[in-house]
Amino acid sequence: MTMRHTTHGACHAQMQLLRRLAPRSILKALLIASCISAATPAAAQNDKVLARVNGVDITSADVAFATGMYANRLGDMPEDARLSAVVDELIGLRLAADAAKAANVTNDEAYKRQMAFFEAQTLRSVFVAREVAKRVDEEAVRKAYDDQIGRMPSAQESRLRHMLLSTEAEARDVIAELDAGKDFATLAGERSKDEASKASGGDLGYLTPGQTMAEIEAAAVGLEPGQYTREPVASAFGFHIVKLEDRRTRPAPSFEALSGQIRDSLEAAATQSIMADLRAAATVEKLVPDVAPPAADDGHDHGAE
Structure with missing residues (x-):
């Protein structure tokens, strides 16, 4: 039971990171499939079994875990339809994962490249999150709030x-x-x-x-x-x-009203600083020209001004 709890917790943490970092749904599917693979029938005995594929249980905990990943696709679907859709998705993932392993897909270069990329994504996310947490705590958010309020003109x-x-x-x-x-x-x-x-x-x-x-x-x-x-x-x-x-x-905005926005800003700045420090300390050879991305279209014709 300890192994089940630990494995599921690790997968959950990885999924939280993946929501922000993984650029393609295939990476999400790979991780969901790998997490389900870790849940053996013996390890899942405390969860309600909702489906079984080739002897491997898909449990209520697996469904709860996957539902968050599929939230955008599920929309405002009724609860019973949502449950059915997620279970069907996990059945399909389990079937495809088993077939892929039987076909030795894990030895394919395409699979290895995707998994290496995913591993790098996860390592970066875990490392940056850990370093950001050292820099951005409640005290830092409170100080930034006090500084911001102190600069705000009274009205x-x-x-x-x-x-x-x-x-x-x-x-x-x-x-x-x-x-x-x-x-x-x-x-x-x-x-x-x-x-x-x-x-x-x-x-x-x-x-x-x-x-x-x-x-x-x-x-x-x-x-x-x-x-x-x-x-x-x-x-x-x-x-x-x-x-x-x-x-x-005019009363100043409360700490509760601004703290989320301030924290996001501090975390973004900390992330940029961490990545800049890593790059400065490394030997990096970029063999293509630096080209700035085009400016986002804000709906205004600046050329006509």
Whole structure:
């Protein structure tokens, strides 16, 4: 049982690496087949047997392992159909692997080249992952977050409500109702012509300069929290009444919100550094010209600019 657990764990780790590094599905198939080959009937006794090919069990653990590799192909398939499809795939892999071994495919140069390439891929992935882990830990991510937040300029935000009326006379009538004590949000829901905000009582949320119409922004400058404009504010859309709910300094994004992105960035930089160090320390002869790949198409015609 220990051997089964160890073998399956090693295969799982290899598959996680392969998802990021292997460029062809055939390499994935080779590893899945090799992992299934390692699961003998005796070693699989703690797993539910879902199929059997030439006396070799395909178990629920094998299926769970392979399902992650086939996730893109399986899509939103119902669970029972997903199970059936993965089992069929593993049966096919087992049959092909057995036939390949019987035909001495393991002695073919094509097989050896693919396995050597796959081994190099896996060695690189394991080595780089180990070295990156030494450089990028929680403390490094936290420090990068603190540095990033420290460089982030502070921004003032205003939380505004507004109402849009068709005429100046209508706007003055609403102002009179507000002066009489009517609730701004209630009146906005009843009277505002702005369909986008009336359902929320005219609430525009917290805005930084430049995020709303210049007329509304200018009208809010002279207000204190809780105040509304005492004169209609004209724009191309009609006449507005603006209320300032609150002013604040925009809060910094939380560590939880940014930590994943920061970690990815640090790991990418660490990977580049590790590979650059390896290359600098080695004797490398590249016998073809260095040619930069074409720039990715971003949808803009830069030549016309």
